[in-house]
Amino acid sequence: MTRHRRDICILLAAGATILLSLAGVSTPQELRGTVEKPPAVQIAQAGDPAVLDFPQGTATPSELCGACHKAIYREFSEGFGADLQYGEILYESDQGNKVLGMPAKTSIPSLHAFAGIDPFPAHARAIEEGGMSCDVCHFPQPFDIPDANQAEIAKPQGRSREQEAGGLTCASCHLTPDGKIRGPYDVTAPHATIKDAAIQTAAMCANCHALGKRVVGKQTQTFLEWREDFNKPGLGRQHCQDCHMLRTERKIAEDFEVPVRAVARHLWTGGHSPQRVSSALSMVIVQAEDGGPRLDFHVINVGAGHSVPTGSNRRAVYLRTEVAGPNEEVIASEQWMFAPWFQNRPDDPKYLEQDRNEPNAFAAVQADAQGPHEAPIRAGEERILTWTPPLAAGGYTVRARLVYDLNRYNDPKFTGDQAEIYRTSLAIKIAP
Numbered sequence: 001m002t003r004h005r006r007d008i009c010i011l012l013a014a015g016a017t018i019l020l021s022l023a024g025v026s027t028p029q030e031l032r033g034t035v036e037k038p039p040a041v042q043i044a045q046a047g048d049p050a051v052l053d054f055p056q057g058t059a060t061p062s063e064l065c066g067a068c069h070k071a072i073y074r075e076f077s078e079g080f081g082a083d084l085q086y087g088e089i090l091y092e093s094d095q096g097n098k099v100l101g102m103p104a105k106t107s108i109p110s111l112h113a114f115a116g117i118d119p120f121p122a123h124a125r126a127i128e129e130g131g132m133s134c135d136v137c138h139f140p141q142p143f144d145i146p147d148a149n150q151a152e153i154a155k156p157q158g159r160s161r162e163q164e165a166g167g168l169t170c171a172s173c174h175l176t177p178d179g180k181i182r183g184p185y186d187v188t189a190p191h192a193t194i195k196d197a198a199i200q201t202a203a204m205c206a207n208c209h210a211l212g213k214r215v216v217g218k219q220t221q222t223f224l225e226w227r228e229d230f231n232k233p234g235l236g237r238q239h240c241q242d243c244h245m246l247r248t249e250r251k252i253a254e255d256f257e258v259p260v261r262a263v264a265r266h267l268w269t270g271g272h273s274p275q276r277v278s279s280a281l282s283m284v285i286v287q288a289e290d291g292g293p294r295l296d297f298h299v300i301n302v303g304a305g306h307s308v309p310t311g312s313n314r315r316a317v318y319l320r321t322e323v324a325g326p327n328e329e330v331i332a333s334e335q336w337m338f339a340p341w342f343q344n345r346p347d348d349p350k351y352l353e354q355d356r357n358e359p360n361a362f363a364a365v366q367a368d369a370q371g372p373h374e375a376p377i378r379a380g381e382e383r384i385l386t387w388t389p390p391l392a393a394g395g396y397t398v399r400a401r402l403v404y405d406l407n408r409y410n411d412p413k414f415t416g417d418q419a420e421i422y423r424t425s426l427a428i429k430i431a432p
């Protein structure tokens, strides 16, 4: 193995000194230990031409960037400032049930920092895809930000198998194919930078958060849902970053003499954040006719710039309703599931035979076996679900809850991966 070592010392006007040692070793594990303070062999003034390059490409460990970009690294690697949680995932495989869990902490790493070590995709790919490296978005090579108007967005190329482990790094999003660091500013940095306004737009997220053509109701459509349902009709001006990377004023590189800027928090709360999923939907119960038993549940997408639930077909939102009598006894109950389809058509058990001959057999069967369900609720949509419970004359309480589930394919009674996101009730009278 060839090793070359460069020690860099950047002397700042204020007198503070940053020492970094970059060793051109081939595995992230080895490199990890080398962000320390070695003897300096080279002195550079702030403002000198870039001295850092990243021979490891997107396998460059994020710790390295974190030596200078401290607050951003803390958010990325610890989820500092978010309510991110990873309870447990019950994974039903053909080798029996597995519970995958994380130790309980205030927060877990951002899901991007976690993408290479998250046990759930690793298990899914072993069970569903025969170990094939299908999940290239979890360990991508450098890509160009795509044209946001393209009908179909290409997925990134994956890194080679021995370099997968580092997962999604700072460099995955910031390193351009020609070795520069992209960002929103025109700055002087100890590495080559390139100002690219597209990094503050949804196009930056498109490669990994969309796969294939726009098919309403299907999985892996987040960017396309945003473009077609939210942005084009003018429901909102927000790009992904405006909701998922809220900004604060601070320095980008703490130990350098640089101005305070509006910096995006690198947290990306999504399905693993009760705060985030609770902000997505609102609900109203309506007794359709005075004295009559028909109930309308209006589920309204008030908070997401795309469908809810979005992304992977594993995600689901349940609407669970019940009618209770005067002594709290439950008289009737009903449930609906909102979830993305696995394929270009609604999940349906009538395709089970056909699925067994497909390359994605395990995943296709898993989805179709659950049978028909409600499609996700689109940006700005109000979905009305109607239910007429058999009720005699009298007074009742109608209760409704929305529950978010990270994995709809396990036993629905397993709540380790679920979060209640909304609850409401209505007192009704049924006429004789």
Ligand code: HEC
Residues within 6 Å of the ligand: 062, 065, 066, 069, 072, 073, 076, 077, 112, 168, 169, 170, 171, 172, 173, 174, 183, 184, 199, 200, 201, 204, 241, 245, 252, 262, 263, 264, 265, 266
């Ligand atoms: C999933 C993609 C992604 C990853 C991973 C990522 N960033 Fe960013 N980064 C962005 C985007 C998008 C912006 C622009 C945010 C905005 O202002 O809209 C940004 C902005 C920045 C900026 C400029 C300040 C700002 O917010 O405008 C710095 C510095 C930065 N990132 C450093 C890092 C470091 C260090 C890491 C790893 C610890 C990292 N990024 C990981 C997407 C990413």
Ligand code: HEC
Residues within 6 Å of the ligand: 010, 018, 020, 052, 054, 060, 064, 065, 066, 067, 068, 069, 170, 171, 174, 175, 181, 182, 183, 184, 185, 186, 187, 188, 189, 190, 191, 193, 194, 195, 196, 251, 252, 253, 256, 258, 259, 261
């Ligand atoms: C030796 C310190 C150091 C290291 C290591 C470092 N950076 Fe920087 N970086 C800086 C400084 C200083 C700036 C300029 C900050 C300013 O002007 O506000 C900067 C600027 C940036 C910007 C903004 C660029 C723009 O044009 O808007 C991004 C993004 C960024 N760095 C990402 C990274 C990533 C990703 C890594 C690791 C692959 C990394 N940096 C490693 C010091 C460093």
Ligand code: HEC
Residues within 6 Å of the ligand: 111, 112, 114, 115, 116, 118, 121, 137, 138, 140, 156, 168, 172, 173, 204, 205, 206, 207, 208, 209, 240, 241, 244, 245, 268, 269, 270, 271, 272, 273
């Ligand atoms: C290089 C591919 C890539 C890019 C670019 C990317 N993401 Fe992601 N993102 C992922 C992967 C992979 C995961 C899932 C990781 C996991 O759950 O193990 C993820 C997870 C997330 C989550 C959390 C989902 C959850 O399950 O909690 C959010 C929110 C998110 N991304 C938003 C964004 C936004 C906003 C952008 C653009 C600024 C972006 N991502 C850019 C690949 C990417």
Ligand code: HEC
Residues within 6 Å of the ligand: 202, 205, 206, 209, 222, 223, 224, 226, 227, 236, 238, 239, 240, 241, 242, 243, 244, 269, 270, 271, 272, 276, 277, 279, 280, 303, 304, 305, 306, 307, 308, 309, 310, 311, 312, 315
């Ligand atoms: C108006 C605010 C808003 C905008 C704009 C927005 N999101 Fe979201 N996002 C949400 C909310 C609320 C949720 C939680 C509900 C859900 O999972 O659908 C969410 C959830 C997510 C998740 C979690 C999915 C999962 O499986 O855990 C991802 C990934 C995501 N968004 C990516 C994006 C991307 C990429 C864009 C831009 C193309 C974007 N979001 C634009 C508000 C927004």
Ligand code: HEC
Residues within 6 Å of the ligand: 118, 120, 121, 122, 124, 125, 128, 129, 133, 134, 135, 136, 137, 138, 155, 207, 208, 209, 210, 211, 222, 310, 311, 312, 314, 315, 406
């Ligand atoms: C186009 C990019 C892309 C590809 C290709 C991809 N993934 Fe993902 N994956 C994501 C994103 C983005 C998320 C974040 C959640 C979401 O959007 O719902 C994710 C989330 C997941 C999750 C849920 C993780 C969690 O924390 O709950 C699993 C499991 C998963 N992926 C497995 C796979 C498998 C298996 C393959 C190959 C068939 C694959 N992925 C291919 C982008 C991708």
